[in-house]
Amino acid sequence: MTTATKGPDVPSPPRAPAPPVAGEPWQRLHPRMVVVSVSWLAGPAAALLATMFLARDLLNTHGWIVLGSYIVVAAVQAGHEWVRYRTTRFRITDGELELRSGLLFRTDKSIPRDRVRSADLTANPVHRLFGLAAVKVGTGERTGKSEDDELVLDGISRAQAVRFRALLLHRGGPDGADAAPALPVPLARLRWSWARYAPLTVTSLAGVLAVVTGGSKLLDTLGLDLTESRVARDAWDRLDALPIAVAVAAVAAVLLAIGVAGSLVSFAEAWYGHRIEREPEGALHLTRGLLTSRSVSVAERRVCGVELSRPLPLRAVAAARLTLLATGLGGAAGRFSHPAQLLPPAPLNAAHRVTADVLNEASSPIERVALRGHPxxxxxxxxxxxxxxxxxxxxxxxxxxxxxxxxxxxxxxxxxxxxxxxxxxxxxxxxxGLGHALSGDYIVVRHGTFVRRTVALRRGAIVGFTGRQSYAQRRAGLFTLTATTAAGKGAVRIRDVDVAEGLRFAEAALPGLVAPFRAPEPSPAE
Missing domain, CATH: 1.10.287 (Helix Hairpins)
Incomplete structure (x- = not known):
């Protein structure tokens, strides 16, 4: 099938790293990180102790062994974190961010500051309690490896994290003397009325499953059998005395209430204080989170487009979610919990308005274009x-x-x-749901049923086009055209498009790129 590529739109020739600033000291992580490292055990330990207290009449030696194992794990984790604290050093110079870590296996990492694409600042409740934060530095490179390849400063003071993020994105000197005092421009803020859309996402179902599976696994871990509990037997007897339809409706109502409550709590925790701002230095700044605060800054020159996703329940009420496509900022969930998500489930018109503001356009490229259908x-x-x-x-x-x-x-x-x-x-x-079109400087592509996704991708961010055909597609005269990009998931696919139409679309999106690979079309006289 036809394949065409072009160079990235913002390449920079390799150059030697700038020498370190004379006298710039190496710095350590904060020693409080040793305590923070065992915080992940607090939740399971609290649930374990509460279960042991409520079911103390059923408690046996197995439960005490589980509790002892938690203490041993906490001690091992604290020791590992103490070694990391003692062996990790980092510094920011005029040209690089350098990190050294490891005791038995030494690791040295350095990132040229002009290759930094994003800086993600995150602080969970324990981080905030001790005044700490974590900064993940994104370069936009795709190595296909694990998070160990990312440069993460986890365990520095929050003031230091904010200063480092400003230095990395604004290209200021290490002393921070050239920081701009201008105020950011607000683009969007959370509206609590949007919480009504939270139960229409998979969070409701996930909350029910989490409660049921988590509770059953905890009881199984402790070796407890609910059939031996008087409270559980009484509840079952009451359900058994009801007509089958009433019993099923009662259980469904309880599970639904748990799901709705869980989705509302999750919405409040994730999106409290949400705002999007345009900083004077040319960066988008996203802030949100109640217990775990998340703060992401992305240089605007790295913004490549947006993705509008509409699951079936949200489509029924004219709502959508919005995700940013930018180099160096992944589109999937990870350690820092959807750093690219711009909006929670919100009205469709609000999503279009934020799209236009974030892309610095008069109107949303998705809203202003009529998509071409497929054969x-x-x-x-x-x-x-x-x-x-x-x-x-x-x-x-x-x-x-x-x-x-x-x-x-x-x-x-x-x-x-x-x-x-x-x-x-x-x-x-x-x-x-299939469709594609050109909308000014963007290509717009739509597909999906259970989750309908519409992507607006800047044409200058397209690295190349690739066409693939299965056997069934060849017989039908169709193929899948893929626009490769460094943003988001790395590819935007136009599924089951006519071959001639797909090649014309690729040529219109990037003139001169596909023409050398296309067979000349016959003239009308022929």
């Missing part, structure tokens, strides 16, 4: 999967369950038509 062959591919393959798989699974006596016989007969009906509706919806 009918793309619909046929989805109908085959939704109306033939999925019902066949459902019938086979339920048939096996009925043959084993695990399911009633009628489930096997009803599975295929029910799955076919759902598959048809989802296939039609997935086809309607």
């Amino acid at each position: 009918r062959a793309a619909l046929r591919r989805r109908l085959v999967r939704g109306c033939l393959l999925a019902p066949a798989a459902a019938a086979a699974l339920t048939g096996a369950g009925a043959a084993a006596g695990l399911l009633p016989w009628w489930t096997a007969a009803a599975a295929a038509p029910f799955t076919a009906g759902c598959g048809y509706a989802l296939a039609r919806d997935a086809y309607r």
Whole structure:
């Protein structure tokens, strides 16, 4: 298939690192980090002690052994952190950020300051209690390795972390004398009315699953059996005395209440104090968090676009979530909890307004363009999967369950038509969700059913285009066109687009890039 590439839009030739500033001292992490390192045990230990207290009539030797193991783990973790504190040194010079760590295996890392793309400052409740913070430095490089390749200063004072972030992004000297005093420009703030959308996300279901699985695992760890508890037996007897429909409704209502409450608590913790600001030095600054504060700064020249995601429940109420696409700022969850997420679930018009402000455009590139649909062959591919393959798989699974006596016989007969009906509706919806277009300096691409995603990517941030075809796509005259970029997940895919249309779109997005690889189109006279 056709492949075309071009160089990155902001390359810089390699150059020798600047020499360190004379007399710039090496610095240590804060010694309080030794205490902070064992904070992750506080939650499980509290749950363990509470369970031991409430179920003390069932407590046995196994529970005391588990409690002792927590103490041993805490001691080992504290010792490891003390070694890290004693062996870690770092400093910022005129040209580099340097980090040295390790006792048996020594590690030396250095990042040229002109290659820093983002600085993520995070402080969990224990960090904040001791006045500490962690700074993760992003360079935009993709090595395919673990977080050990990232340069993270975890365990420095918050004032020092703020100063370091300003130095890394604003290119000031190590003494911080040239910091700009101008005030930032606010772009967006949290509205608590948006909390009504929180139960419409997967957080509700995740909260229920977390409570149920966490509780069962804790009881299993302690070797406790609920059937021996008087409280559990009384609750079961009361449910058993109710009609089956009422009992199921009562359990469902309790689980739903737990999910809604969990999603609201999670929303408040994650998005309290949320604001987006444009700093005078040319950076976007995102701040949020109640217990764990998160503060991310991204140089605006590294901003490449946004992704608008709309799960099915949010689509039903005209709401969406917004994520920033920028080099050096990953789009997936990780240690610092979605650093690229711009907005919580919010009204669609608010998401479009923030998109325009963040991209410094008069209007949102997503809102102002009508997307081009895809060929009918793309619909046929989805109908085959939704109306033939999925019902066949459902019938086979339920048939096996009925043959084993695990399911009633009628489930096997009803599975295929029910799955076919759902598959048809989802296939039609997935086809309607396909689209692509050029919107000024951006390409806009949309796809998805359960979660419909619309990406607006700056054309200058596209590194190249790659086309891939499966056997079924070749027979249908379709292919998947991928725009490669250093931002977000590294690729934006236009699925099941006509080959000729896809090549024309790639050429229009980056003129002169695909033309040498295209066969000349026949003239009308021919």
